[in-house]
Amino acid sequence: MGGASSRDQSAEASNTSLFSEDELKNLKSNFESGGVEKVTPLIQKKVNDLDNIELNIAVTGEAGTGKSSFINAMRGLQSEDKGAAKVDNKETTVEPTEYKHPSLPNVILWDLPGIGTVKFPANKYLKEMKFKKYDFFIIISHPRFTENDVKLAQEIKRLGKKFYFVRPKIDSDLDAVKRERREFKEEEELENIRSYCITSLQEAGISSPQVFLISKFDRHLYDFDRLSKVLEDDLPSLKRSVYILALPNLTLEIVEKKKKELKKRVWMLASLSGVLGAVPVPGVSLGCDIGILIGGIVHFRKCLGLDDASLRRLAKKAGKPVEELKAVVKGPMVGEITPDIINRLAWGATAVVVSGFELVLDHVPVVGSIFGAGSSFLMIYKLLSGALDDLTENARRVVKAAFGTDENDPK
Template sequence: MATQFTISEAEILEMSSVLQSHRVTDTVAQVEGMLQQMTDVTLNIAVTGESGAGKSSFVNAFRGVVDDAPEAAVTGVTETTREATAYSHPSARNVILWDLPGIGTPSFQSSTYLEDVGLLKYDLFIIVTSGRFQDYHSALAKSIMQAEKKFYFVRNKVDQDLEASAKRRIKQALADEDVLNSLRTDCEKNLRKGQAEKSQVFLISCFYPQRYDFAALQMTLLEEMEGHKRHALLLSLPNLSTAVIQSKKEALASGLWKRAMAASLSSVTGAHTRTHSIIPNVMNTLKSYQQTFCLDVDSLQRLASFTDISLEELQKEVTSTFGKELSAHTVEGLLSQAASVQPMLANQLEKMVPILGTIVSGGLSFVGSYFLFNSALKDLSQDGERVMQKVFLGSLSKHTD
């Protein structure tokens, strides 16, 4: 932890403008309120399409849950969803995927489908299909656009399409890329016929989310989402690409001073002594970082269930102290080490941000928390990339066997 760091001028100005009160209790409430706004928002994602397309499997894959897990959406070869069913993300409860009934079934005809499932309560739609493009896909896309909602068209089960094509490959001499391009072109052409010109098509397999367009779908959703809902979506995503991991790191870093401020001021308002009351707050933040980068035991266990890689093998890729099981003793040692790194910066901060000067060791406590969280984001993002690479190589090896 000998690395030197500085707090940007923009962050100092933001702190100064926000923390006007000299009353510690008011400041704590203000900072905690800002953090709470980011977690209070709810993102509702509707997953729709025809019966048997794999909507429930998509809900599970998006949440990083295998189909036979206790918290999984029910899947099957026949229509298993009779009514809109909500499934919250295992570690981001404010992200909810709605498994909608299949369009075109006797109970849900295309003409009244969106009204029947409650169109207005969803933030965006994922249209999942497999097999041939149908007229009701175009009608559904057009209706969603008319309601000024965003939708994304997902062609599922492309692994099965590739396997079927391979049986005919001697005659057709088609490479995998040719097959996938043909599928994409067909979907895009039919969507244009239905006046959904701006629609994007993603080719995926819910059984192999590390392949094909699943990661591209993630990044597209992020690029087109705004504000706190984008933040909620980002923190819920599985690590399917380096871009997602780096986006998580940047998003968490943007709110880092608030986390550090809340932790350092908890040492004053806490019921325990200053030395110990900061520890639970810091531990909670570090554990939330572990979950965001999918490195906590539950997340790794879900990932192990999704792949042929054991939990123990995945845990070996987590090499940082921050990625391990955290104890109060470990966190206290890390915090003490971090707090001693730059006492001069603490003194400068107390002059520039008056609220810190009203607290004995307040600036030093803030610097220690800030530095600790900053180091954790760097190390955990690297752990996340190693785990992702392990899964990717395992998936590639299995695919080529």
């Protein structure tokens, strides 16, 4: 492939698929020794692993600190929405309570009881909460971080897990300061609050605390975007992908991030189709690949917020009639996906399959070399890529209709 070294090829392929570099080397080795038959179980296992991967986020803090509002915001819900966490100042959480993402149930936020209560004293908290199951921890406190918050962070660190301090209701705090002072500079006051939180935690024994100031109601204000970016950067690749796909579509930037992650999924599904070999080209006899295509398109649609429930939630968030958002959603990919639609799309794709084959192999030198131009790998790649492009454009139009902007940020 253009004289590139095998290491360069693996690195390049890793950027376009969810295979790690070691997995790509293993695939290549197995293919060279046993052909497609030997790599089939490896690829099928990878796809199954992706379907079953979970992201478990623990949210802890005392009653009234804003845990429920945070959990709802992370899932793109408002307090009155179906499945929303109940917003209450009373300590109603007596055991870890799970709240699944409304579209991606493998993303779970856990509301944990506050540490140091009568039922959960600090010395029993870790064991009772089964800390090892969570991928990272959000420690929420208001108006200040407590001794128990510090103890909790130290134990989380001891277990080798990531934790982040969140101070919510910052808009209410700023309003209170504004009423008390004639001169008020928001950025300066935010930095004072942030510095105070960090200094207090450092004095209590937390060496490099990460503190985020957020609004109770508006996810786009203050440090919420910064928190989201830090979480993305800190998660391992597969968990990061799941996290990004679970983000509510509040900006065009989020839509583009989702497309990038879903493009990796295209490679995975095309690879699965390649080993199954259900679609000879030419001929377009889709066979069992119909299921791969329909399942892939439905998944893309949910992740991009184009299903009916997601559109209703976004419309509510934006204060727009849902019909206004639905009006900009167009094309065959947003209706019922039937085998007939897939077959018509496939016939249209055959004209470009052979001509585009070398280009595809240039982008996936290891996986692409396993399958020939007559395999279903390229056909599924072309069909799913086209569907993803179509759905992404629809998602862009929805965000613009919801927030009235052509910029990356609807603010």
